[in-house]
Amino acid sequence: MKAKIHPQYYDDAQVVCSCGNTFTTGSTKKVLKVELCHKCHPFFTGEQRIVDTAGRVERFKRRYKIKE
Numbered sequence: 001m002k003a004k005i006h007p008q009y010y011d012d013a014q015v016v017c018s019c020g021n022t023f024t025t026g027s028t029k030k031v032l033k034v035e036l037c038h039k040c041h042p043f044f045t046g047e048q049r050i051v052d053t054a055g056r057v058e059r060f061k062r063r064y065k066i067k068e
Contacts, residue, residue: 013027017037025032039045 007028009026009028010030011026012024013030013032014022015025015027015032015034015037016022017040018033018035019037019040021037021039023037
């Protein structure tokens with residue numbers, strides 16, 4: 001392998017989730033900011049959550065008159 005072409009690898013990189021959970025992992029960045037982690041992701045928590053962007057879900061429900 002060529003020398004001095006690879007990024008620096010951090011064994012103690014800090015991952016910060018938007019839910020407040022933090023943990024360490026290995027990465028080429030010192031701090032990673034993520035939106036979903038294993039503590040808040042709907043697949044792992046078992047809850048159904050829709051990530052709504054700009055009211056698209058409500059507009060769809062109004063258009064097709066879907067009741068919850």
